[in-house]
Amino acid sequence: MPVITNKQQLLQHVQNVLRKKFALPGEPAVASRPLLEELIYAICRENTTPAEATAAYERLVKSFFDWNEIRVSTVTEVAEVLQPLPQAGVRARRIIGLLQKVFEERYSFSLDDLQKKGLKQAAKQLSRYKDDVNDFTVAWAVQRFLNGHAIPLDEAALRVLQRLGVIEENIDPERLEAIRGSVEHMVTKARAAEFTELISLLAHEWCTVPAPQCPQCPLRGDCPTGVHTTTGRKPEVRARKPRTEK
Ligand code: SF4
Incomplete structure (x- = not known):
């Protein structure tokens, strides 16, 4: 054939x-979430389906009061909410790590101002949150928030x-x-x-x-x-x- x-x-x-x-x-929705939330969604989305990731992300948002509560929670507590997502513990660790880094750097949970820096600079800045933000996560943010051309590859x-x-x-x-x-x-x-x-x-x-x-x-x-x-x-x-x- x-x-x-x-x-x-x-x-x-x-x-x-x-x-x-x-x-x-x-x-697929573009710019429907603030940038930090898009990164957290991307951590849920890597190697999963849209439905699995959306369900896990919604459980996360509903189960905790705010991003700060997730930041100070244990990996086990966050992983329990993410399950049955595969590798829930790894994802939970990355989400907490990202929130911690952003909070230490900005004393807030907003990254939306990066949009004004231009695509290259914004992507470079996001890459600095390495270990928690990988190539897939940055590419996802470029595609879904920063209005650039990227294909996230998990x-x-x-x-x-x-x-x-x-x-x-x-x-x-x-x-x-x-x-x-x-x-x-x-x-x-x-x-x-x-x-x-x-x-x-x-x-x-x-x-x-x-x-x-x-x-x-x-x-x-x-x-x-x-x-x-x-x-x-x-x-x-x-x-x-x-x-x-x-
Ligand atoms: S895309 Fe995957 S499942 Fe489909 S024919 Fe190719 S190898 Fe087989």
């Missing part, structure tokens, strides 16, 4: 197919993109930013937020660990791994005519 060899066209096709499969409740998204043959198999963590840059080159800014949501859903529904569920996946005829898994054959390559961007 022929597969699409142009990576940009393949990702566009993947997004079109997934859009029909998963009915997203409208366009392990789930990287796994999908590897199996689709869009990025290399063995990823050097030092090269993550460059890999993200190459994906951002292939997915336009207008499609970026929806792309992020759909790839997470694909990773959760069919492109799972340890093995993908290719026979059930709607992309099995387009994806090199899917073709190989379902037919045992090496995929036949075919270039697609460029399509007009939607």
